[in-house]
Amino acid sequence: MGKIILTGDRPTGRLHVGHYVGSLKRRVELQNSGEYDKIYIMIADAQALTDNADNPDKVRENIIEVALDYLACGLDPEKSTLFIQSQIPQLTELSFYYMNLVTVSRLQRNPTVKTEIKMRNFEASIPVGFFTYPISQAADITAFQATTVPVGEDQMPMLEQTKEIVHKFNSVYGETLTDPAILLPENEACLRLPGIDGKSKMSKSLGNCIYLAEEPEEIKKKVMSMYTDPDHIKITDPGKLEGNTVFTYLDAFSRPEHFERYLPDYQNLDELKAHYQRGGLGDVKVKKFLNHVLQEELEPIRNRRKVYEKDIAYVYDILRKGSIEAEKTAQQTLNDVKNAMRINYFEDKELIARHTAKYQDQ
Ligand code: TRP
Numbered sequence: 001m002g003k004i005i006l007t008g009d010r011p012t013g014r015l016h017v018g019h020y021v022g023s024l025k026r027r028v029e030l031q032n033s034g035e036y037d038k039i040y041i042m043i044a045d046a047q048a049l050t051d052n053a054d055n056p057d058k059v060r061e062n063i064i065e066v067a068l069d070y071l072a073c074g075l076d077p078e079k080s081t082l083f084i085q086s087q088i089p090q091l092t093e094l095s096f097y098y099m100n101l102v103t104v105s106r107l108q109r110n111p112t113v114k115t116e117i118k119m120r121n122f123e124a125s126i127p128v129g130f131f132t133y134p135i136s137q138a139a140d141i142t143a144f145q146a147t148t149v150p151v152g153e154d155q156m157p158m159l160e161q162t163k164e165i166v167h168k169f170n171s172v173y174g175e176t177l178t179d180p181a182i183l184l185p186e187n188e189a190c191l192r193l194p195g196i197d198g199k200s201k202m203s204k205s206l207g208n209c210i211y212l213a214e215e216p217e218e219i220k221k222k223v224m225s226m227y228t229d230p231d232h233i234k235i236t237d238p239g240k241l242e243g244n245t246v247f248t249y250l251d252a253f254s255r256p257e258h259f260e261r262y263l264p265d266y267q268n269l270d271e272l273k274a275h276y277q278r279g280g281l282g283d284v285k286v287k288k289f290l291n292h293v294l295q296e297e298l299e300p301i302r303n304r305r306k307v308y309e310k311d312i313a314y315v316y317d318i319l320r321k322g323s324i325e326a327e328k329t330a331q332q333t334l335n336d337v338k339n340a341m342r343i344n345y346f347e348d349k350e351l352i353a354r355h356t357a358k359y360q361d362q
Pocket of ligand 1: 006007009010137155
């Protein structure tokens with residue numbers, strides 16, 4: 001069957017550097033490694049609607065933004081299939097059958113769903129579609145027989161739910177679905193990149209993101225305003241690295257060659273960290289270095305995005321073609337699923353023959 005990737009994002013806003021280190025960068029590396037037989041990248045608009053039902057325009061407007069960010073990062077439509085979730089009706093059909101294999105209490109225990117219910121103040125009035133989105137995510141993954149799902153750590157409970165559905169399906173109906181593996185970012189700092197305010201996660205609603213399409217002056221402004229160690233007041237004070245956003249970003253982004261180029265007094269990040277902890281190193285110097293590092297990383301992304309922005313019709317065409325191709329694959333899986341579930345009445349010649357025989361004798 002080969003190695004198959006499926007992953008995606010909800011189109012509720014532009015993508016930011018948290019998405020980039022947490023997943024996008026890795027996707028491009030995996031794409032270019034040549035180790036995968038198929039790569040599917042999905043814009044999860046149907047999932048976005050599970051908690052934006054009354055705001056369809058937000059989802060509609062952001063599909064192109066996410067597609068542009070994907071292409072800007074180096075996802076290549078020649079190598080990866082980019083598609084829109086809602087255009088693949090087979091995913092809905094699969095979800096409906098998987099629903100029989102999952103209990104309400106199991107969904108209630110899903111940690112990601114729990115946190116999101118709190119975040120959205122859904123407590124007393126959870127939309128059913130939102131509550132069951134882990135099942136629909138299992139449909140996304142299994143429809144493409146994905147072996148590998150590169151996502152951030154927050155998606156771990158979704159993968160566990162998917163694996164349970166796969167095991168249950170295969171044990172009830174016979175081996176049909178592929179058991180997927182999660183692929184987490186390797187770098188600790190990339191698992192959950194904090195917002196520039198040091199708050200747990202980058203989020204549009206908190207206004208603490210650096211977007212991939214951000215202009216250079218904006219990047220600089222945001223870096224210079226980043227949260228560091230509040231007790232590091234004078235340069236001579238010893239500084240703390242824990243919870244220090246600037247250092248977390250350096251963990252995620254900096255490489256030894258950046259030191260050669262922008263801060264040759266230090267060989268590497270360990271030396272810089274040691275000096276900061278000893279005292280005698282000011283925040284501004286570290287922030288300026290981080291600014292250089294981020295500018296270098298984001299410049300080619302921003303420039304590539306601008307090229308695609310000039311041909312939006314072409315980008316929609318990529319999504320249309322990708323969706324047609326994705327639908328074919330999903331249909332094959334749906335056929336397998338319906339065969340396994342014995343709801344393939346019209347394809348099953350034996351069924352008709354058997355029932356014919358049953359009534360012939362009377
Ligand atoms: N839940 C993912 C997010 O919040 C989006 C998503 C939907 C997804 N279906 C998926 C990711 C399947 C990986 C695999 O961004």
